[in-house]
Amino acid sequence: MPELAEVEFFRRQWDCGLGKQIVAVQLHVRKRIFRGSDPRVMARRLTGQRFLRSHARGKQMFLEFSGGNWIGIHLGMSGRMRTEAAGFRAEKHDHVVLQQARRALVFSDARLFGRVRFHHGKTEPAWWRTGGPEIGSEQFDRKFLDSFLDRHARAPIKAVVLLQAGFSGIGNWMADEILWRAKIAPSIPAGRLFSAQRAGLFRETRFVARESLRIISPNFDDPPRNWLIHQKWKRAGICPRHGSPLRKEIIGGRTTAWCARCQK
DNA sequence: GCTATTGTTTCTGG
DNA sequence: ACCAGAAACAATAG
Numbered sequence: 510m511p512e513l514a515e516v517e518f519f520r521r522q523w524d525c526g527l528g529k530q531i532v533a534v535q536l537h538v539r540k541r542i543f544r545g546s547d548p549r550v551m552a553r554r555l556t557g558q559r560f561l562r563s564h565a566r567g568k569q570m571f572l573e574f575s576g577g578n579w580i581g582i583h584l585g586m587s588g589r590m591r592t593e594a595a596g597f598r599a600e601k602h603d604h605v606v607l608q609q610a611r612r613a614l615v616f617s618d619a620r621l622f623g624r625v626r627f628h629h630g631k632t633e634p635a636w637w638r639t640g641g642p643e644i645g646s647e648q649f650d651r652k653f654l655d656s657f658l659d660r661h662a663r664a665p666i667k668a669v670v671l672l673q674a675g676f677s678g679i680g681n682w683m684a685d686e687i688l689w690r691a692k693i694a695p696s697i698p699a700g701r702l703f704s705a706q707r708a709g710l711f712r713e714t715r716f717v718a719r720e721s722l723r724i725i726s727p728n729f730d731d732p733p734r735n736w737l738i739h740q741k742w743k744r745a746g747i748c749p750r751h752g753s754p755l756r757k758e759i760i761g762g763r764t765t766a767w768c769a770r771c772q773k
Numbered sequence: 774g775c776t777a778t779t780g781t782t783t784c785t786g787g
Numbered sequence: 788a789c790c791a792g793a794a795a796c797a798a799t800a801g
Contacts, residue, residue: 511780512779512780515779541796541797585780586779586781586797587778587780587798587799602798620778620797620799621796621797622781622796661791663790664791668792671780673781680779682779683779684779762792763780764778
């Protein structure tokens with residue numbers, strides 16, 4: 510589920526706990542979402558600390574607690590965040606429960622592709638300083654995009670738009686949406702895009718990222734009816750522009766839907 | 774049963 | 788050293 514806008518939506522689900530103390534921590538300690546960190550240390554350190562702030566960058570989330578304690582969350586394929594009433598008892602897939610006086614902050618993940626990392630220290634952990642530039646930022650400009658495309662010149666553009674080092678926060682549905690809007694066929698090698706196509710790719714990447722954040726992250730509202738996302742999962746999806754049947758194929762290792770009539 | 778799944782990491786071959 | 792592609796990870800929904 511989670512790409513840029515959904516990640517931001519889930520991050521906000523814990524905002525009602527900001528500034529409040531964590532009175533108890535319950536973790537499913539043996540689950541692989543904790544790979545690379547020690548969940549027992551995490552539980553011990555966080556207990557009694559206050560939840561100070563959180564940020565999202567692409568699909569990564571970063572939560573800061575008092576006492577120099579930090580959590581990084583990646584939602585993977587099926588990660589979710591929500592709140593429950595104080596004293597909530599974790600169910601099967603609720604791997605992290607941070608109990609506060611008035612509520613419980615819950616992270617759940619059925620498929621376990623997600624990841625929860627813990628860091629204790631005065632400064633931000635190295636893993637928070639990695640990753641590509643945010644799509645709305647000045648660093649994500651035509652020059653950056655051009656060099657990224659040239660670096661991956663032989664890969665199909667669909668695969669390149671999924672690379673987080675260049676297209677931070679873009680996932681499968683946003684990639685198809687962007688290529689459809691830019692009228693670029695997903696299997697074209699990135700290095701073969703003309704200048705005008707690159708300009709379109711840049712423009713539509715920024716548009717889809719900005720609009721998805723604006724529309725989806727506050728309340729998980731649906732994008733407009735004329736977006737490709739409403740068609741791409743259907744068995745017989747059609748191009749929102751002119752109703753041609755969409756084609757589907759595995760490109761870049763992922764199911765890809767596109768309109769052969771308008772994407773060249 | 775079978776298929777599919779909005780994501781990364783790791784390995785292999787070039 | 789870098790890149791591209793496939794497999795692996797795991798659980799559920801239809």
